Amino acid sequence: MSFTPQYNLLDELKWRGLFHQDTPGAEELLNTQQVTGYIGFDPTADSLHVGNLVPIMLLMHLQRSGHKPVALVGGATGMVGDPSGKKAERVLLDKNTLDKNLRGIENQLRRFLDFDGDCAASLVNNYDWFQNFTFLDFIRDVGKHITVNYMMAKDSVKNRIESGISFTEFSYQLVQGYDFCHLYKNHDCRLQMGGSDQWGNIVTGTELIRRIEGGEAHAVTAPLLTKSDGSKFGKSEGGNVWLDLNRTSAYKFYQFWLNAADDEAGKLIRIFTFLDQNTIENLETEHAVAPHLRLLQKRLAEEVTTMVHSQEALNTAIAASEILFGKSTSEDLRSLGESDFLDVFEGVDQSEMEGVTGMNIVDLLADSGFLASKSEAKRELKGNSISVNKEKVDELFQIEESALINGKYILLQKGKKNYFIVKVKS
RNA sequence: GGGGAGAUACCAGAGCGGUCAAAUGGGACGGACUGUAAAUCCGUUGCUUCGGCUACGUAGGUUCGAAUCCUACUCUCCCCA
Numbered sequence: 028m029s030f031t032p033q034y035n036l037l038d039e040l041k042w043r044g045l046f047h048q049d050t051p052g053a054e055e056l057l058n059t060q061q062v063t064g065y066i067g068f069d070p071t072a073d074s075l076h077v078g079n080l081v082p083i084m085l086l087m088h089l090q091r092s093g094h095k096p097v098a099l100v101g102g103a104t105g106m107v108g109d110p111s112g113k114k115a116e117r118v119l120l121d122k123n124t125l126d127k128n129l130r131g132i133e134n135q136l137r138r139f140l141d142f143d144g145d146c147a148a149s150l151v152n153n154y155d156w157f158q159n160f161t162f163l164d165f166i167r168d169v170g171k172h173i174t175v176n177y178m179m180a181k182d183s184v185k186n187r188i189e190s191g192i193s194f195t196e197f198s199y200q201l202v203q204g205y206d207f208c209h210l211y212k213n214h215d216c217r218l219q220m221g222g223s224d225q226w227g228n229i230v231t232g233t234e235l236i237r238r239i240e241g242g243e244a245h246a247v248t249a250p251l252l253t254k255s256d257g258s259k260f261g262k263s264e265g266g267n268v269w270l271d272l273n274r275t276s277a278y279k280f281y282q283f284w285l286n287a288a289d290d291e292a293g294k295l296i297r298i299f300t301f302l303d304q305n306t307i308e309n310l311e312t313e314h315a316v317a318p319h320l321r322l323l324q325k326r327l328a329e330e331v332t333t334m335v336h337s338q339e340a341l342n343t344a345i346a347a348s349e350i351l352f353g354k355s356t357s358e359d360l361r362s363l364g365e366s367d368f369l370d371v372f373e374g375v376d377q378s379e380m381e382g383v384t385g386m387n388i389v390d391l392l393a394d395s396g397f398l399a400s401k402s403e404a405k406r407e408l409k410g411n412s413i414s415v416n417k418e419k420v421d422e423l424f425q426i427e428e429s430a431l432i433n434g435k436y437i438l439l440q441k442g443k444k445n446y447f448i449v450k451v452k453s
Numbered sequence: 454g455g456g457g458a459g460a461u462a463c464c465a466g467a468g469c470g471g472u473c474a475a476a477u478g479g480g481a482c483g484g485a486c487u488g489u490a491a492a493u494c495c496g497u498u499g500c501u502u503c504g505g506c507u508a509c510g511u512a513g514g515u516u517c518g519a520a521u522c523c524u525a526c527u528c529u530c531c532c533c534a
Contacts, residue, residue, distance in 0.1 A: 286489070400500065403498090410484065412482085412497095413483095
Protein backbone atom coordinates (compact mmCIF):
# COMPACT_ATOMS: atom_id res chain seq x y z
CA MET A 28 0.00 0.00 0.00
CA SER A 29 1.44 3.29 -1.00
CA PHE A 30 0.87 6.54 0.79
CA THR A 31 1.73 10.07 -0.16
CA PRO A 32 0.99 12.85 2.29
CA GLN A 33 -0.80 16.01 1.18
CA TYR A 34 2.31 17.87 2.16
CA ASN A 35 5.48 17.29 4.13
CA LEU A 36 4.24 17.88 7.65
CA LEU A 37 7.57 18.59 9.27
CA ASP A 38 8.64 21.04 6.57
CA GLU A 39 5.33 22.80 7.01
CA LEU A 40 5.76 22.98 10.79
CA LYS A 41 9.32 24.19 10.38
CA TRP A 42 8.62 27.24 8.27
CA ARG A 43 5.70 28.10 10.50
CA GLY A 44 7.87 28.03 13.59
CA LEU A 45 5.93 25.11 15.00
CA PHE A 46 8.80 22.68 15.06
CA HIS A 47 11.20 22.13 17.93
CA GLN A 48 12.50 18.60 17.73
CA ASP A 49 11.60 15.09 16.64
CA THR A 50 12.81 11.54 17.05
CA PRO A 51 15.00 10.04 14.33
CA GLY A 52 12.85 8.49 11.64
CA ALA A 53 9.75 10.52 12.35
CA GLU A 54 9.92 12.36 9.04
CA GLU A 55 10.37 9.22 7.00
CA LEU A 56 7.44 7.58 8.71
CA LEU A 57 5.19 10.58 8.06
CA ASN A 58 6.16 10.68 4.39
CA THR A 59 5.58 7.04 3.65
CA GLN A 60 2.62 5.94 5.72
CA GLN A 61 -0.59 7.30 7.06
CA VAL A 62 0.18 7.82 10.71
CA THR A 63 -2.11 8.11 13.67
CA GLY A 64 -0.78 10.73 16.06
CA TYR A 65 -2.09 12.11 19.30
CA ILE A 66 -1.85 15.03 21.66
CA GLY A 67 -3.13 15.14 25.21
CA PHE A 68 -5.03 17.99 26.80
CA ASP A 69 -5.07 18.56 30.54
CA PRO A 70 -8.47 19.18 32.08
CA THR A 71 -7.23 22.01 34.26
CA ALA A 72 -10.22 24.22 33.40
CA ASP A 73 -13.57 23.75 31.67
CA SER A 74 -12.33 25.67 28.67
CA LEU A 75 -9.20 25.70 26.57
CA HIS A 76 -7.32 28.96 26.17
CA VAL A 77 -5.29 30.44 23.35
CA GLY A 78 -2.16 28.69 24.60
CA ASN A 79 -3.84 25.36 23.84
CA LEU A 80 -4.31 26.52 20.29
CA VAL A 81 -0.73 25.51 19.49
CA PRO A 82 -1.28 21.78 20.02
CA ILE A 83 -4.63 22.13 18.27
CA MET A 84 -2.87 23.58 15.25
CA LEU A 85 -0.49 20.62 15.34
CA LEU A 86 -3.39 18.19 15.21
CA MET A 87 -5.05 20.15 12.41
CA HIS A 88 -1.85 20.14 10.39
CA LEU A 89 -1.47 16.44 11.01
CA GLN A 90 -4.94 15.87 9.63
CA ARG A 91 -4.56 18.25 6.70
CA SER A 92 -1.37 16.58 5.63
CA GLY A 93 -3.25 13.28 5.38
CA HIS A 94 -2.77 11.63 8.73
CA LYS A 95 -5.15 10.72 11.52
CA PRO A 96 -5.29 12.86 14.63
CA VAL A 97 -6.33 11.67 18.05
CA ALA A 98 -7.18 14.20 20.70
CA LEU A 99 -6.82 12.79 24.16
CA VAL A 100 -8.39 14.37 27.19
CA GLY A 101 -6.66 13.54 30.41
CA GLY A 102 -9.35 12.19 32.70
CA ALA A 103 -6.69 10.02 34.34
CA THR A 104 -3.58 12.15 33.95
CA GLY A 105 -5.58 15.13 35.19
CA MET A 106 -5.99 13.28 38.46
CA VAL A 107 -2.23 13.00 38.85
CA GLY A 108 -0.83 16.34 37.71
CA ASP A 109 2.01 16.93 35.28
CA PRO A 110 5.10 18.33 37.01
CA SER A 111 6.51 19.66 33.71
CA GLY A 112 7.27 23.34 33.99
CA LYS A 113 5.79 23.53 37.46
CA LYS A 114 7.81 24.89 40.36
CA ALA A 115 5.64 23.42 43.06
CA GLU A 116 3.26 20.59 43.75
CA ARG A 117 -0.19 21.16 42.35
CA VAL A 118 -3.50 20.96 44.11
CA LEU A 119 -5.53 17.97 43.00
CA LEU A 120 -8.84 18.61 41.30
CA ASP A 121 -11.89 16.87 42.64
CA LYS A 122 -13.77 14.42 40.46
CA ASN A 123 -16.74 16.69 39.80
CA THR A 124 -14.60 19.57 38.62
CA LEU A 125 -12.58 17.19 36.52
CA ASP A 126 -15.69 15.78 34.82
CA LYS A 127 -17.01 19.23 34.09
CA ASN A 128 -13.65 20.28 32.68
CA LEU A 129 -13.41 17.18 30.52
CA ARG A 130 -16.81 17.78 28.97
CA GLY A 131 -16.04 21.43 28.26
CA ILE A 132 -12.74 20.65 26.61
CA GLU A 133 -14.10 17.77 24.55
CA ASN A 134 -16.78 20.00 23.09
CA GLN A 135 -14.27 22.60 22.08
CA LEU A 136 -11.89 20.11 20.51
CA ARG A 137 -14.61 18.71 18.25
CA ARG A 138 -14.81 22.01 16.43
CA PHE A 139 -11.28 21.86 15.09
CA LEU A 140 -11.07 18.38 13.66
CA ASP A 141 -12.89 16.40 11.03
CA PHE A 142 -14.33 13.20 12.42
CA ASP A 143 -15.27 11.68 9.07
CA GLY A 144 -13.46 10.45 6.01
CA ASP A 145 -10.09 8.83 5.41
CA CYS A 146 -8.38 10.98 7.99
CA ALA A 147 -11.13 10.78 10.58
CA ALA A 148 -10.10 12.13 13.91
CA SER A 149 -11.00 10.55 17.19
CA LEU A 150 -11.41 11.72 20.72
CA VAL A 151 -10.37 9.54 23.63
CA ASN A 152 -10.23 9.85 27.39
CA ASN A 153 -7.44 8.04 29.18
CA TYR A 154 -9.68 7.51 32.17
CA ASP A 155 -11.35 4.80 30.09
CA TRP A 156 -8.30 2.55 30.22
CA PHE A 157 -7.01 3.61 33.59
CA GLN A 158 -10.15 3.30 35.68
CA ASN A 159 -9.87 -0.47 35.99
CA PHE A 160 -6.11 -0.67 35.95
CA THR A 161 -5.13 -1.56 39.49
CA PHE A 162 -2.11 -0.14 41.22
CA LEU A 163 -0.48 -3.54 41.54
CA ASP A 164 -1.03 -4.34 37.88
CA PHE A 165 0.36 -0.98 36.93
CA ILE A 166 3.58 -1.23 38.88
CA ARG A 167 4.12 -4.81 37.67
CA ASP A 168 3.20 -4.34 34.02
CA VAL A 169 4.37 -0.81 33.41
CA GLY A 170 6.63 0.29 36.25
CA LYS A 171 8.88 -2.70 35.89
CA HIS A 172 10.05 -1.53 32.49
CA ILE A 173 11.35 1.84 33.51
CA THR A 174 14.03 2.54 36.10
CA VAL A 175 13.77 5.25 38.69
CA ASN A 176 17.16 6.47 37.46
CA TYR A 177 15.66 7.03 34.04
CA MET A 178 12.70 8.89 35.48
CA MET A 179 14.87 11.03 37.74
CA ALA A 180 16.91 12.20 34.79
CA LYS A 181 13.94 14.05 33.28
CA ASP A 182 14.04 17.82 33.64
CA SER A 183 10.50 17.87 34.96
CA VAL A 184 11.64 15.73 37.91
CA LYS A 185 15.19 17.03 38.25
CA ASN A 186 13.98 20.60 38.66
CA ARG A 187 11.88 19.56 41.58
CA ILE A 188 14.38 17.44 43.49
CA GLU A 189 15.43 20.43 45.62
CA SER A 190 11.97 21.80 46.34
CA GLY A 191 10.27 18.45 46.61
CA ILE A 192 8.00 16.36 44.44
CA SER A 193 5.32 13.94 45.54
CA PHE A 194 5.35 10.32 44.44
CA THR A 195 2.14 11.15 42.59
CA GLU A 196 3.66 13.76 40.31
CA PHE A 197 6.84 11.74 40.03
CA SER A 198 4.76 8.92 38.57
CA TYR A 199 3.12 11.20 36.05
CA GLN A 200 5.45 10.40 33.20
CA LEU A 201 4.69 6.71 33.57
CA VAL A 202 0.97 7.34 33.38
CA GLN A 203 1.28 9.52 30.31
CA GLY A 204 3.84 7.14 28.87
CA TYR A 205 1.40 4.31 29.24
CA ASP A 206 -1.25 6.30 27.37
CA PHE A 207 1.00 6.33 24.36
CA CYS A 208 1.64 2.63 24.77
CA HIS A 209 -2.08 1.91 25.00
CA LEU A 210 -2.86 3.99 21.92
CA TYR A 211 -0.03 2.30 20.05
CA LYS A 212 -1.44 -1.10 20.82
CA ASN A 213 -5.13 -0.34 20.32
CA HIS A 214 -5.20 2.44 17.75
CA ASP A 215 -1.93 1.84 15.93
CA CYS A 216 -0.91 5.29 17.13
CA ARG A 217 2.77 5.85 16.41
CA LEU A 218 3.24 9.52 17.01
CA GLN A 219 2.78 11.85 19.92
CA MET A 220 3.10 15.58 19.55
CA GLY A 221 3.05 18.40 22.05
CA GLY A 222 4.92 21.38 23.40
CA SER A 223 8.65 21.00 23.90
CA ASP A 224 8.06 20.69 27.65
CA GLN A 225 6.36 17.38 26.86
CA TRP A 226 9.45 15.85 25.28
CA GLY A 227 10.42 13.95 28.41
CA ASN A 228 6.96 12.51 28.91
CA ILE A 229 6.63 11.54 25.27
CA VAL A 230 9.98 9.81 25.20
CA THR A 231 9.05 7.80 28.28
CA GLY A 232 6.11 6.66 26.12
CA THR A 233 8.25 5.62 23.17
CA GLU A 234 10.53 3.81 25.60
CA LEU A 235 7.59 1.88 27.06
CA ILE A 236 6.39 0.99 23.56
CA ARG A 237 9.83 -0.33 22.72
CA ARG A 238 10.03 -2.43 25.86
CA ILE A 239 6.48 -3.64 26.23
CA GLU A 240 5.35 -3.91 22.64
CA GLY A 241 8.69 -4.13 20.93
CA GLY A 242 7.50 -1.34 18.65
CA GLU A 243 8.77 1.97 17.42
CA ALA A 244 6.98 5.22 17.97
CA HIS A 245 7.89 8.84 17.48
CA ALA A 246 7.76 12.28 19.02
CA VAL A 247 7.39 15.70 17.42
CA THR A 248 7.37 18.79 19.57
CA ALA A 249 6.67 22.46 19.01
CA PRO A 250 8.56 25.27 20.72
CA LEU A 251 6.92 26.86 23.71
CA LEU A 252 5.48 30.23 22.86
CA THR A 253 6.95 33.19 24.61
CA LYS A 254 6.40 36.85 23.97
CA SER A 255 9.38 38.99 23.09
CA ASP A 256 9.05 40.83 26.39
CA GLY A 257 9.31 37.52 28.21
CA SER A 258 5.79 37.52 29.60
CA LYS A 259 3.54 34.55 29.23
CA PHE A 260 1.66 34.18 25.98
CA GLY A 261 -2.10 34.12 26.15
CA LYS A 262 -2.70 36.55 28.94
CA SER A 263 -4.26 39.95 28.52
CA GLU A 264 -5.13 42.52 31.17
CA GLY A 265 -8.19 40.54 32.07
CA GLY A 266 -6.28 37.29 32.58
CA ASN A 267 -6.32 34.26 30.34
CA VAL A 268 -7.80 34.49 26.88
CA TRP A 269 -10.23 31.57 26.67
CA LEU A 270 -11.87 29.86 23.75
CA ASP A 271 -15.19 29.83 25.60
CA LEU A 272 -17.34 32.78 24.57
CA ASN A 273 -18.78 33.01 28.06
CA ARG A 274 -15.34 33.54 29.50
CA THR A 275 -13.82 35.64 26.74
CA SER A 276 -16.23 37.40 24.41
CA ALA A 277 -15.65 37.43 20.67
CA TYR A 278 -14.82 41.11 20.96
CA LYS A 279 -12.14 40.54 23.58
CA PHE A 280 -10.82 37.55 21.70
CA TYR A 281 -10.53 39.58 18.51
CA GLN A 282 -8.90 42.43 20.39
CA PHE A 283 -6.33 40.09 21.88
CA TRP A 284 -4.99 39.22 18.44
CA LEU A 285 -5.41 42.69 17.07
CA ASN A 286 -3.21 44.01 19.86
CA ALA A 287 -0.31 41.75 18.92
CA ALA A 288 2.95 43.69 18.87
CA ASP A 289 4.50 44.38 15.47
CA ASP A 290 7.44 42.09 16.05
CA GLU A 291 5.17 39.26 17.18
CA ALA A 292 2.50 39.44 14.52
CA GLY A 293 4.51 37.70 11.81
CA LYS A 294 5.34 34.86 14.13
CA LEU A 295 1.76 34.51 15.34
CA ILE A 296 0.18 34.57 11.91
CA ARG A 297 2.42 31.68 10.85
CA ILE A 298 1.53 29.66 13.89
CA PHE A 299 -2.17 30.32 14.24
CA THR A 300 -3.45 30.55 10.67
CA PHE A 301 -3.31 28.34 7.61
CA LEU A 302 -2.38 31.18 5.27
CA ASP A 303 0.36 30.11 2.90
CA GLN A 304 3.89 31.39 2.95
CA ASN A 305 3.38 33.71 0.00
CA THR A 306 0.31 35.39 1.43
CA ILE A 307 2.01 35.91 4.75
CA GLU A 308 5.15 37.36 3.21
CA ASN A 309 3.09 39.76 1.12
CA LEU A 310 1.22 40.88 4.20
CA GLU A 311 4.50 41.44 5.98
CA THR A 312 5.80 43.53 3.13
CA GLU A 313 2.68 45.65 3.21
CA HIS A 314 2.91 45.91 6.94
CA ALA A 315 6.49 47.09 6.77
CA VAL A 316 5.47 49.89 4.40
CA ALA A 317 2.51 51.03 6.45
CA PRO A 318 2.73 49.62 9.94
CA HIS A 319 0.06 51.95 11.27
CA LEU A 320 -2.58 50.22 9.16
CA ARG A 321 -1.77 47.00 11.01
CA LEU A 322 -2.87 44.78 8.19
CA LEU A 323 -0.93 41.93 9.70
CA GLN A 324 -2.69 42.10 13.05
CA LYS A 325 -6.07 42.59 11.43
CA ARG A 326 -5.68 39.56 9.22
CA LEU A 327 -4.40 37.51 12.13
CA ALA A 328 -7.34 38.53 14.30
CA GLU A 329 -9.83 37.83 11.51
CA GLU A 330 -8.46 34.40 10.71
CA VAL A 331 -8.21 33.18 14.26
CA THR A 332 -11.57 34.58 15.38
CA THR A 333 -13.28 32.91 12.44
CA MET A 334 -11.51 29.61 13.02
CA VAL A 335 -12.22 29.48 16.73
CA HIS A 336 -15.65 31.08 16.72
CA SER A 337 -17.48 32.03 13.53
CA GLN A 338 -17.90 34.59 10.81
CA GLU A 339 -20.78 36.18 12.73
CA ALA A 340 -18.67 36.44 15.87
CA LEU A 341 -15.99 38.16 13.84
CA ASN A 342 -18.46 40.64 12.38
CA THR A 343 -19.72 41.55 15.82
CA ALA A 344 -16.21 41.92 17.12
CA ILE A 345 -15.23 44.20 14.25
CA ALA A 346 -18.38 46.29 14.62
CA ALA A 347 -17.73 46.69 18.33
CA SER A 348 -14.12 47.62 17.70
CA GLU A 349 -15.10 50.28 15.16
CA ILE A 350 -17.48 51.90 17.59
CA LEU A 351 -15.16 51.68 20.53
CA PHE A 352 -11.94 52.69 18.82
CA GLY A 353 -13.00 54.43 15.64
CA LYS A 354 -13.75 58.11 15.62
CA SER A 355 -17.28 57.47 16.71
CA THR A 356 -19.05 60.12 18.72
CA SER A 357 -21.86 60.37 21.13
CA GLU A 358 -24.19 60.79 18.14
CA ASP A 359 -23.04 57.56 16.54
CA LEU A 360 -23.70 55.77 19.77
CA ARG A 361 -27.21 57.14 19.99
CA SER A 362 -27.96 56.19 16.42
CA LEU A 363 -27.52 52.52 17.23
CA GLY A 364 -30.69 50.55 17.73
CA GLU A 365 -31.03 48.75 21.01
CA SER A 366 -30.20 45.32 19.64
CA ASP A 367 -27.18 46.66 17.73
CA PHE A 368 -26.05 48.43 20.84
CA LEU A 369 -26.29 45.23 22.85
CA ASP A 370 -24.50 43.25 20.15
CA VAL A 371 -21.68 45.71 20.01
CA PHE A 372 -21.22 45.79 23.75
CA GLU A 373 -21.94 42.13 24.28
CA GLY A 374 -18.51 41.53 25.72
CA VAL A 375 -18.35 44.63 27.87
CA ASP A 376 -18.83 44.37 31.62
CA GLN A 377 -22.08 45.75 32.84
CA SER A 378 -24.28 46.24 35.86
CA GLU A 379 -27.83 47.27 36.59
CA MET A 380 -28.83 50.28 38.65
CA GLU A 381 -31.88 52.34 39.40
CA GLY A 382 -32.47 55.96 40.28
CA VAL A 383 -29.58 57.08 38.18
CA THR A 384 -30.90 60.42 36.97
CA GLY A 385 -29.57 63.29 39.00
CA MET A 386 -26.74 61.16 40.33
CA ASN A 387 -23.25 62.57 40.52
CA ILE A 388 -20.67 60.95 38.28
CA VAL A 389 -18.47 60.04 41.24
CA ASP A 390 -21.23 58.03 42.87
CA LEU A 391 -22.18 56.41 39.61
CA LEU A 392 -18.62 55.25 38.91
CA ALA A 393 -18.23 53.74 42.35
CA ASP A 394 -21.73 52.36 42.92
CA SER A 395 -21.98 50.72 39.52
CA GLY A 396 -18.92 48.66 40.32
CA PHE A 397 -16.93 50.04 37.41
CA LEU A 398 -14.38 51.60 39.76
CA ALA A 399 -13.49 50.29 43.19
CA SER A 400 -14.15 53.35 45.31
CA LYS A 401 -15.13 56.98 45.27
CA SER A 402 -11.55 57.92 45.91
CA GLU A 403 -10.54 56.12 42.79
CA ALA A 404 -13.39 57.73 40.88
CA LYS A 405 -12.24 61.19 41.94
CA ARG A 406 -8.66 60.40 41.13
CA GLU A 407 -9.50 59.24 37.64
CA LEU A 408 -11.75 62.24 37.06
CA LYS A 409 -8.91 64.54 38.07
CA GLY A 410 -6.68 62.67 35.65
CA ASN A 411 -9.15 63.43 32.85
CA SER A 412 -9.63 59.79 32.03
CA ILE A 413 -13.39 59.32 32.39
CA SER A 414 -15.86 59.60 29.54
CA VAL A 415 -19.61 59.21 29.57
CA ASN A 416 -21.05 58.17 26.22
CA LYS A 417 -17.69 58.93 24.62
CA GLU A 418 -17.45 62.47 25.98
CA LYS A 419 -14.97 63.44 28.67
CA VAL A 420 -16.54 64.62 31.88
CA ASP A 421 -15.31 66.23 35.08
CA GLU A 422 -16.07 65.75 38.75
CA LEU A 423 -19.15 67.97 38.67
CA PHE A 424 -20.96 66.03 35.98
CA GLN A 425 -24.49 64.93 36.83
CA ILE A 426 -26.43 62.24 35.03
CA GLU A 427 -29.37 63.75 33.16
CA GLU A 428 -32.25 61.90 31.61
CA SER A 429 -30.78 62.85 28.23
CA ALA A 430 -27.62 60.88 28.98
CA LEU A 431 -29.47 57.60 28.66
CA ILE A 432 -28.95 55.84 25.37
CA ASN A 433 -32.12 54.17 24.16
CA GLY A 434 -33.62 55.35 27.40
CA LYS A 435 -31.71 52.88 29.53
CA TYR A 436 -27.99 52.59 28.92
CA ILE A 437 -25.03 54.68 29.93
CA LEU A 438 -21.61 53.96 28.46
CA LEU A 439 -18.81 54.63 30.91
CA GLN A 440 -15.20 54.68 29.83
CA LYS A 441 -11.88 54.94 31.58
CA GLY A 442 -9.03 55.73 29.25
CA LYS A 443 -9.29 54.33 25.76
CA LYS A 444 -9.74 50.68 26.33
CA ASN A 445 -11.87 50.21 29.43
CA TYR A 446 -15.58 50.26 28.91
CA PHE A 447 -18.50 49.62 31.20
CA ILE A 448 -22.22 49.73 30.70
CA VAL A 449 -24.77 50.76 33.26
CA LYS A 450 -28.20 49.42 32.51
CA VAL A 451 -30.80 51.60 34.14
CA LYS A 452 -33.76 49.82 35.68
CA SER A 453 -36.95 51.81 35.32
C1' G B 454 19.60 21.61 69.66
C1' G B 455 22.88 26.44 69.76
C1' G B 456 23.75 31.41 67.61
C1' G B 457 22.35 35.46 64.35
C1' A B 458 19.20 38.43 60.88
C1' G B 459 14.54 39.78 59.46
C1' A B 460 8.84 40.47 58.66
C1' U B 461 6.92 47.80 55.72
C1' A B 462 1.83 49.25 50.29
C1' C B 463 1.11 44.84 43.93
C1' C B 464 6.71 43.56 44.08
C1' A B 465 11.62 45.04 45.54
C1' G B 466 13.26 48.15 49.20
C1' A B 467 14.28 52.91 52.55
C1' G B 468 12.58 54.79 57.14
C1' C B 469 14.50 53.40 63.34
C1' G B 470 10.03 58.46 68.65
C1' G B 471 6.63 63.47 66.22
C1' U B 472 7.36 67.20 59.97
C1' C B 473 5.11 59.25 57.71
C1' A B 474 -0.65 57.44 54.25
C1' A B 475 5.23 56.19 54.62
C1' A B 476 11.60 57.87 50.27
C1' U B 477 13.28 55.40 45.78
C1' G B 478 12.89 51.82 41.77
C1' G B 479 9.79 48.38 39.17
C1' G B 480 4.86 47.11 37.94
C1' A B 481 -0.10 48.77 37.14
C1' C B 482 -3.55 52.61 35.62
C1' G B 483 -4.33 57.35 33.29
C1' G B 484 -2.73 61.78 30.15
C1' A B 485 0.36 63.84 25.90
C1' C B 486 2.55 61.99 21.40
C1' U B 487 1.11 57.85 18.00
C1' G B 488 -0.92 53.22 14.85
C1' U B 489 -6.19 50.79 19.90
C1' A B 490 1.99 50.21 18.67
C1' A B 491 7.12 50.77 20.55
C1' A B 492 10.16 54.53 22.70
C1' U B 493 9.72 59.04 25.41
C1' C B 494 7.68 62.74 28.70
C1' C B 495 3.94 63.88 32.58
C1' G B 496 0.40 62.43 36.41
C1' U B 497 -1.90 58.80 39.75
C1' U B 498 -1.26 54.32 42.67
C1' G B 499 -5.50 53.12 51.39
C1' C B 500 -10.91 54.40 52.56
C1' U B 501 -14.22 58.45 53.53
C1' U B 502 -20.60 61.21 54.76
C1' C B 503 -13.92 65.31 53.36
C1' G B 504 -14.85 66.08 60.06
C1' G B 505 -11.81 62.20 59.90
C1' C B 506 -10.96 56.71 59.79
C1' U B 507 -8.07 52.30 59.19
C1' A B 508 -2.92 50.88 57.96
C1' C B 509 4.18 49.09 58.48
C1' G B 510 3.64 40.13 60.59
C1' U B 511 -0.08 39.04 65.27
C1' A B 512 -1.37 40.37 70.39
C1' G B 513 -0.30 43.38 74.30
C1' G B 514 2.73 47.41 76.74
C1' U B 515 5.77 52.19 77.46
C1' U B 516 4.82 57.39 75.81
C1' C B 517 1.35 63.53 75.24
C1' G B 518 2.73 60.91 70.65
C1' A B 519 5.09 54.46 67.82
C1' A B 520 6.34 51.77 61.30
C1' U B 521 10.08 53.38 64.76
C1' C B 522 11.14 51.56 71.97
C1' C B 523 9.67 47.02 75.27
C1' U B 524 7.27 41.89 75.93
C1' A B 525 5.13 37.53 74.03
C1' C B 526 3.64 34.83 69.80
C1' U B 527 3.75 33.30 64.53
C1' C B 528 6.49 32.90 60.23
C1' U B 529 11.01 33.48 56.99
C1' C B 530 16.23 33.43 56.07
C1' C B 531 21.49 32.55 57.42
C1' C B 532 25.47 30.20 60.33
C1' C B 533 27.04 26.24 63.76
C1' A B 534 25.75 21.02 65.66
